[in-house]
Amino acid sequence: MALARIDLPQEARPGELVEVRIVIQHPMETGFRRAPQGERVPRNAIHSLVCRYHGAEVFRATLSTGIAANPFLRFFLRATQSGDLDFWWLDDDEVQGAAKTHLVVSS
Amino acid sequence: MKRRDFIGSLAALAVTPHVSTTDPLVWSFTRGMPVLPGRVKLEVPALAENGHSVAMTVKVDSPMTASDHVRAVHLIAEKNPVRDMAVFYLGAHCPRAEVSSRIRLNGSQRIVAIAELSDGSFWSDAAYIEVREAACTDGG
Numbered sequence: 001m002a003l004a005r006i007d008l009p010q011e012a013r014p015g016e017l018v019e020v021r022i023v024i025q026h027p028m029e030t031g032f033r034r035a036p037q038g039e040r041v042p043r044n045a046i047h048s049l050v051c052r053y054h055g056a057e058v059f060r061a062t063l064s065t066g067i068a069a070n071p072f073l074r075f076f077l078r079a080t081q082s083g084d085l086d087f088w089w090l091d092d093d094e095v096q097g098a099a100k101t102h103l104v105v106s107s
Numbered sequence: 108m109k110r111r112d113f114i115g116s117l118a119a120l121a122v123t124p125h126v127s128t129t130d131p132l133v134w135s136f137t138r139g140m141p142v143l144p145g146r147v148k149l150e151v152p153a154l155a156e157n158g159h160s161v162a163m164t165v166k167v168d169s170p171m172t173a174s175d176h177v178r179a180v181h182l183i184a185e186k187n188p189v190r191d192m193a194v195f196y197l198g199a200h201c202p203r204a205e206v207s208s209r210i211r212l213n214g215s216q217r218i219v220a221i222a223e224l225s226d227g228s229f230w231s232d233a234a235y236i237e238v239r240e241a242a243c244t245d246g247g
Binding site: 068071 | 161184187188192193195196197200201202203205207210211212
């Protein structure tokens with residue numbers, strides 16, 4: 001379930017505003033839905049998500065079942081130098097997910 | 108407490124008619140601080156075909172400097188079984204206080220966004236969404 005797509009600009013200048021978009025493949029089960037046999041599908045949603053850029057936290061969110069399936073998030077960060085953008089998340093089944101991308105910064 | 112002090116405290120509660128500061132969910136992070144209208148802009152469609160996935164953008168008017176920035180944005184759906192939709196934690200390192208996501212709605216309702224600023228003040232915006240087909244409890 002650790003599938004995610006991250007959208008970043010190809011390249012950024014130092015000090016530039018960078019728009020980050022991420023879509024994570026996750027059902028975000030509400031716990032109210034019933035399977036065809038009638039049994040309840042247990043709640044399973046991503047409840048925590050962290051984004052780190054160069055090891056420093058730039059964005060954090062606590063989500064709930066009020067966020068649509070395959071959660072999408074968009075936020076901004078300030079480009080400083082080329083480095084990895086690390087995403088990490090945790091769902092109600094204690095399953096961790098991670099995604100990584102590289103931000104190229106050139107002057 | 109004198110009568111006029113009591114009436115004065117009621118007026119403080121009535122500052123934000125669109126956000127109840129005594130609501131336990133709101134109280135959990137405001138600790139009774141007044142929530143003022145303004146500075147926050149919650150952008151959602153007025154009408155949604157279904158509640159499974161509705162685009163949402165929340166913007167806060169803030170210079171995002173070390174001395175004046177947005178700490179967090181709380182998103183509340185008033186009629187969802189889980190009202191506490193999301194909390195986005197920002198900070199001085201964020202250049203722009205703007206976050207987008209897609210939300211799930213259990214029917215037509217009001218959505219409230221409350222921003223917590225670095226000076227400890229709270230600002231909010233609310234938007235009503237007409238949802239034709241609810242998500243969550245209808246089994247879909």
